[in-house]
Amino acid sequence: MKIETRSIEYIPANERHGKPRGLFSVWFAANMHITTLVTGSLCVTFGLNLFWSVVAIIVGNLLGAIFMASHSAQGPKLGIPQMIQSRAQFGVIGAVIPLILVIFMYLGFFASSGLLGAQVLSSALNLNLTVSIIILNVITFIVTMVGHDLIHKIQKYLTWVFFLVFIAATVIVFKLPVPAGSWSPSGFNLPIFMLSVSVVATWQISYAPYVADYSRYLPIDTNYSKTFWYTYAGTILGTVWMMVLGVLLTTAIPNFLSNSGTNLANQFGSLSIIMFVVIILGQLSINAFNLYGAFMSTVTTVEPFSKIKVTPKVRMFFVAGIAVVGTLLSILGQGNFLSNFIDFILFISYFLIPWTAINLIDFYVVRHGEYSIKDIFDLNGKYGKINKITSISYIISVIAEVPFMNTSIYVGPGAKAMGGADVAWILGLVVPSVLYYVLMKRKLKSEETIEGPISFEDEQLHKI
Template sequence: MKVETRSIEYIPAEERHGKARDLFPIWFGANMHITTLVTGALPIALGLNLFWSLAAIILGTLLGAIFMASHSAQGPQLGIPQMIQSRAQFGVIGAIFPLFLVMFVYLGFFASSGLLAAQTLSSLTSIDQTWSIVFLNVLCFIATIYGYNLIHKMQKLLSWTSFLIYLVATFIVFQLPLPSGSWTMGNLDLPVFLLAVSMVATWQLAYAPYVADYSRYLPVSTPASQTFWYSYAGTSIGTIWMMTLGATLTIAIPNFLDHSGGNLAHLFGSFAIIMFLIIIFGQLAINVFNLYGAFMATITTIEPFIKLKVTPKVRIGMIFSVTVVGTGLCLLGQSNFLAFFLNFIFFISYFLIPWTSINLVDYYLLRRGRYNVKDIFDLNGQYGKINWIACIAFLVSILAEIPFINTSFYVGPIAKAFEGADIAWVIGLVVPAVLYYFPMKKKLNNEKCAEDKIERVI
């Protein structure tokens, strides 16, 4: 297995390989882990019964995955990582602002997933949780060095093994007795339901900044529809399955979330070791995703200022630095994981969603996938240093979301008026789409007219 030599640069045609169907195990496996399962417990923690929790999980997943898969379809066409493509919307320097925020996303998920993996390893062995965190993060560091091809192989192995093991787990879980009223349709608390849908949709939207990183090596001829649907199906099936288990286990087993990995594994009785191993493998795999994404975001952030050649030594050094930061966050978050994760997943949504909206409007409605990749790497290219239209739309959209948000540390006035319903994610999609589309369309039309005049003169 060779260390990946590419980082943020364009993947030339002769290095392209694979098929769109390879994306199904990538995104199915990316959700078949204990962090997804714990996220499925959050609607129950908010007060919904099992029926309405599952309805929120399904609706939130199917909606959020549309945007996630739409980003994935960009990879084969452009052949570059997702976040560096943001330079076409925000400008080469302007793209650093959303990039900086996205780095917190990677590091936050790295910390939360690492905590769950460490809890599971500590339940299986006598290793202290702190040392479990360090040990597992070292393994993630080593795997991330090898990069794209190893990640694809890991995900294929994880997809098949987790499918078989969780199939057995599903059978066991649905034999557990449930409290009365778990499946009743009455007494829906609509604001809480909308909050749960928002939370689950955010889970899918959190993949948006790096989803195209795993399709960028596919041949340019790969149909966009295939890239979309294989990504959509993989992430939707994996997410709904694991979150359903999480919601069910939370009401079936008292204090399940206190030691989610251990409680799940012990359902297998004398075969618990099998589930322990698949849980740890799943957490390692998703954290390699997070570490790889953080590395790519770091390179993209510093590249406009330092024309850095990513040699194997540079690659190892940067991945090591990101691993150290993520491990520090993981150690700090040990005391109260659920509160930490709940606050984090809400917080990131308000920054990710406007970026998603601007990127997709630009790609599908304005430029229709036609970009000059060379200029994306050029400070003096056609995309410029800063596109103020995108930057202002992004900032205004975040401000517009504030009255609608509902977090543990702040509830906006409109969210209060809606009895806690959080529809900030809808605002975060609609407002930037409008603020960006119309002035940017006018700007592009003016540029085209200027080019036409030059051609006529020539």
């Protein structure tokens, strides 16, 4: 397959291809890996029993995936990567703020997923852990260099592999003995339940910066409802499946999380090599997403200041540089993975969720999907350099979350008053949605009054 020639630019109609049903395998396979399993396991780590952990997993995924899949539906309409769309809300320069946060997120997930995969490779082949990290990340680099179509094709075939192997894994795991009362609905703890739902919902919402990257090549006339539902179904099925296995294994096996991949593979006995291979494939799969997204976001961040042309050589420079940084983070983070991962995923939610709320409100409610692609790439275009309304809405939203945060570093007074419940993510959705909608609608209305009606010809120039 040829190296992808497009990066952050608009995908013209003659290069569009694929069908929305292909997004099911993309997002199903993207979640069938150990990092998802470990995230689900956190519900038990926090203190929930099996019954309430499964409920928290289902509730958190059903809620979080609504926002994630709504971003996916933007891809065919706009034909550009997810994060560059932020320029329409934040301004061409203002969008650098969420972009930097998202790059940090990609690097964090790249490092954590790479480390988990390397632990399995190290155990299976008795390799040094650092060497294992490097080997897997070199393979990830090659897949990312080829790009979009190869990632889609890999996910299509991995869907069948994961489905068959994890059916067998599910049968084995559900036979494991668990402590008495694990499936009892008694002993409900609301604060811990809310914290667990927050982490699970954040897992889905953290995919928001990824999704349009993989739907932007679909034909312009693609049914947006189908784009949403295929994405939603794939991500829900894959995530819930893996997270439920995670809470079962963590409950049944003491110290399961000390080396989750190897402990899972060992359940297959003499056939453990099959699970070792599947786990490694899963980590390679999701890390190609992380590296690809980091590449897109880094180019988007640099582009307003340099107007670079992304040739294959430039692409290699960016992808290799990001891979090196992520590899160093994996190597440095070997000793204290679990606590670092919990803090990392919660930290992301406080900054990422207000962004997703603003982006979706703007697309679906304020502008109804009508954007000028030309102006998204123009420093002096209609979206401006910095949108003060968006910046103010975003900053106020993050401040509103602070009293309700709950991490190992800081627990806000609101979270303490509720026994440790973390509801910051709810405020992170509601506050920016209301603020941005009210202020932005007022601004656009005043601009229409000043400028007068737009001619049909001018209107078409501002559309795709």
